[in-house]
Amino acid sequence: MTGQPVLSMRDVHKNFGPIEVLHGVDLDLHAGEVLALIGENGAGKSTTMKCLAGYQPPSSGRILLDGAEVTFGSLHDGEEAGIVLIHQEFNLAEQLTVEQNIFLGREVLKRGLLDKAEMRRRSRDYLARVKCTVDPDTPVSRLSNSDKQMVEIAKALSRDARVLIMDEPTAVLTNAEASILFDQVRALRDAGTAILFTSHKLGEVKDIADRVTIMRDGAVVHSGPTSEMTEDDMATAMVGRDVSDLYPAKPGVPPDAPVLLKVEGLDVPGFASDLSFELRQGEILGFAGLIGSGRTEAMEGLCGLRPAQADRIEIDGQAIAIRSPSDALDRGLCYLTEDRKIRGLLLDKGMRVNLTLQALEKFGGMLIDRQAEEAALTRAIDEFDIRAGRRDVRVGNLSGGNQQKLLLAKVMQSEPRILIADEPTRGIDIGTKQQIYAYLRKLTHEGLAIIVVSSEMQEIIGLADRVAVMRRGRIAGMLDAGQITEDTIVRHAMGVGADTSGRAA
Amino acid sequence: QDETKVIGVSIPAATHGWAGGMNFHAQAAVERLEEVYPQLDFVLSTASDPAQQVNDIEDMLATRDISALVVLPFESEPLTAPVQAVSEAGAWVTVVDRGLAVEGIDDLYVAGDNPGFGRVAGEYMAEKMPDGGNIVVLRGIPTTIDNERVEGFQAAIEGSGIEIIGMEHGNWNRDESFNVMQDFLSRHEQIDAVWASDDDMAVGVLAAIDAAGRDDVQFVLGGAGMKEMVKRVMDGDAMIPADVTYPPSMIATAIEMTAVGMTSTTPVSGTFTIGSVLITPENAEQFYYPDSPF
Amino acid sequence: MSVLGPIIALVLLVIMGALMNPNFLGAANITNVLARSAFIGIIAVGMTFVITAGGLDLSVGSMAAFVAALMILVMNAALPSLGVGVPVVLLGMLTALVAGLLAGLLNGFLITTVRIEAFIVTLGTMGIYRSLVTWLADGGTLSLNFDLRTFYRPVYFDGIFGIAWPIIVFALVVIIGEILMSKARFGRRCAATGSNEQVAHYSNVDVNRTRLLTYAMLGMLVGVATIMYVPRLGSASASTGVLWELEAIAAVIIGGTVLKGGFGRVWGTVIGVLILSLIDNILNLTDLVSPYLNGAIQGIIIILAVILQREAKAKG
């Protein structure tokens, strides 16, 4: 690597109250280079990035821009210096439109008034660069998560950054979308932009990053060229142990296992229609499909979270009607949302309140048994390895992955017999992923039945006993154990019959 | 005369006891007169602030073609110009209670006497407490009316040895007067009498005195002639030995005179002052209207 | 939000009062202030739940007037058949509770089921109740039959162990409210609803039901407040309860509840109510300033009380 770094940090410490989360971090970003920052959940990656971009002042240490020390008095200074950060959590104003968000804070004017036509045109351009087709006039609240992420990226592109920092940009993207993003990243890199990103998908890191920096517990433990490390090396360096066998063994579901859930003709108006499937005790059924294929809405409809009808729904062989989430919960049917920030957690509250909210009946009678709650929290922290600085931390201040673990713990409080987990490992580090997969498999041994909705192909393949592939709101194929391969899944998802080999229409 | 004439009546809304009584009398008069004079139509509107009253009057002029307006101005100043406009449009104008800021707009003025109201009350106090004493005063909503009354009262007790040891706004409201009186009682060891300046406020004051179990207060003087208070005067209640009139029925008088003016050739213009008189056990009977809501 | 803030403001006010007037700390004055805080206080406890769950209710003042009017009408009407005695008073109390409950349910229904902005619904019902009272009272004042009033009076003025009934009832409402808010499921669900409606929905909280319950509860507490209010002066008119809604909301917010919902505390509200009552009381006990300026002093103290909270928070 040649020349002096564009942006670097030296011996940066960061405290939140009495707790220090960064212990002297050094980092260098070079022009025309992609640096990956990886590490376990809560290692301090997001915090490092925020310090670099001027969103949070370091408690001590120096930030150097072109070799000269800078103190970012405000975000504006960071932006002026050409540093752009895409946050791990969405940073879009929900009520505003896509175009309004992209140009927020730097609107284009013509004769003192907004030049909406121009901004719309440019929004469309930026979106086109990431192959996103949403209309710039759509309010962001109506976008799917992946579209939101693409809008974030378009927004960052519009900034013409010298330094582009992306905090887990691909967590909500499919592989296809991620590769579109990486095309842009390469183009930017070749144009001389310095790029820093994090990801828990080590394959991507291997693919795109020139160098990799590994953090553990708020300190850098390794830094070097990507070419010198395998994915397993990275995982081992992050977690401190070997994680090569990521997925647990599939023992297979006995054919006489009782059917726990039977769905016939489920319709979720506008999103999914005519879904029928069965779920057996001890089974993990994967739901694959492209983003926007309606998996989430179908599951929400099934669990009474949004309007839906069905010809017949049976649990334990008994026909039931599910009109509200509590109808579902009463039967032991529980849904883990894919969207932890908007639908999953009360970010202003603490962990205890979040943990027990869904299953309050289980904690005391009319009055809540505080002791039982605390005990449950202790258990959850232990079982799901939630790393929070303090027990009473505001959940919004937890690291993204730890929020996800808390969400999982929260759902498990209601002791479901049928668990529908939508993108259960979004933002989770590889070590914890392994634990969560093992945990899900353990649940099936205990007699649960599980549906896993996931956009991560490897996860579906590695975990599921059977796979339903959805396309445009319908089940396009149901794959048995022997048929689960990347190829068949993709073909069903794209609308190409499993036995033909033509291209997608 | 075969043509129907419209008489507009614009009064403040019933936001306190006296205004409530006035509203009642206005409606009763309108109902009664509509029967008596089939050729008359009435428009009654109530306003909760001066600006709204101006709106009402504008609407009457623009859409109801009123031939006469009976108005009890919320405040004199803001209503002067709009009422003048009505008069200039050729309609008959009757002003009630509060005079306008400019002379000569009204064809008929049925006047209450606010300074007189305070004076009568003050004179009674002075007479009842020849050796002077400590009194507290509850004032109404801060308005010119209230100022005139209080000034009249203060002028009348001047030199009588009566000292006002506390004065707060009870805003012509029972609850607020109750609170204010409770606090006056906590604050002052010896209160000889209370000028509540209004019968609604007197109700609150009496309840507070009662609850405190204090016997230093010899009497409470209200005002306006609320039927319950008149009754107590009539019955010789020592706490309410007298009352001062300020009859809300003056609005009815005004409406009726206007109606007569509209339908006959009887001359009704001029100024009729409805003075404030002292109600005592001797004359209470003639002020007692058990059917009125006030 | 600081725990100490509102308490400090309250203590400062008490000290100020005590310095200005020796009778301030007398039993009589304390009883007066507490008893008259009871109406707004009871209502403000209900308002705490409504606001915590992300709602608002502007109609409580006129609702109180309306409930009081109904109560008086019913009691007067039943008097000939029931005679002066406990039954007629109980009937009146029942009327107040049921009327309050229904009025609260109406607000809640329009807000949760018809889905109209709470501000608009309660602004509307505020106008409706207020003018119904004027109409019921024919513009004047509705008064309880005199004998009945004498019989009912002790409910405001008497008490047990020297503590007046309104204070006892207020204390009970506060204790139950505090438990509901901080220890019971209901409070948790209110806070979740106000904090993030979607998350609450996905966490099996029946958001509409929770909101509806807060309005119903507030309505019923308006009924309770009215039960205490009517025996005091035995009357109701269009001027009853004017601006109670603003006072109640102000008390809730001074107490540290967040106006946009998601966090509420009942004990804070109580302190807010006491602060507001004490300001009035102190202003009446002294004549520092022209009474015309009372409103200004109130305004300044309210703002200062909240600044004090911020400071205490910044330090604490």
Add this chain to the structure above:
Amino acid sequence: MSVLGPIIALVLLVIMGALMNPNFLGAANITNVLARSAFIGIIAVGMTFVITAGGLDLSVGSMAAFVAALMILVMNAALPSLGVGVPVVLLGMLTALVAGLLAGLLNGFLITTVRIEAFIVTLGTMGIYRSLVTWLADGGTLSLNFDLRTFYRPVYFDGIFGIAWPIIVFALVVIIGEILMSKARFGRRCAATGSNEQVAHYSNVDVNRTRLLTYAMLGMLVGVATIMYVPRLGSASASTGVLWELEAIAAVIIGGTVLKGGFGRVWGTVIGVLILSLIDNILNLTDLVSPYLNGAIQGIIIILAVILQREAKAKG
């Protein structure tokens, strides 16, 4: 939020009015209604920005009274030296604008810099201005010198091309407001601030400055409204502008702006204001009901107007 909703409600009201009274659509009545809507309307335009940016202002009514009082005092005081004429009127207008601006800045400062809840700040200043007016007027009414009033009157009652001045000014304010809201940077930044303060901050929007500006602008518009108001009534008292704040907020929300911030539309507010004015006007056109029930009719129509929006939205 539907585009058609509030318009439908308005059209229905107009049809109702026209059916009830033939003079309803006459030039005189239309001029009256529009001209008197101007005060609340001008204020409500400013309120739209405040609410869109996530704020609230309860003080505008008493601020208007206070500004009017100051304006009258200044003009009366300057009269002897300046004489009746344009200079004195201009001085008065300047006073109103400056006083309004300062009052707005004070609110904004306390809210954005001292960081006190907007509800509390403006409740406080509401009390403060209201009682300052009472004090300035010595409990009574402050009146503009009579000659001066005659000279100033045309500012309310005359106009050009047969359109009254208040209507012209109102229209200008609305046009500028609409452009600011939907075509200028400022409107976007208000919406972003109200939608998600943190996102706005991260996107380089100076959240505090944006908020402060909305309050300052509202204050100045209160000044503008007062300039139109004083020539109409020529006086100010404690009862000037009572409840204007509620009316302005109601108009904003009826017009489709979201009370919790993030979305606002100025033209909607105009329709809201007109709906509210028309309700009053129509109640005066007929005598369908006892005037005691006016408030109830108003309340019902406000709720219905908003329900209508929901329905139109559900369909559209």
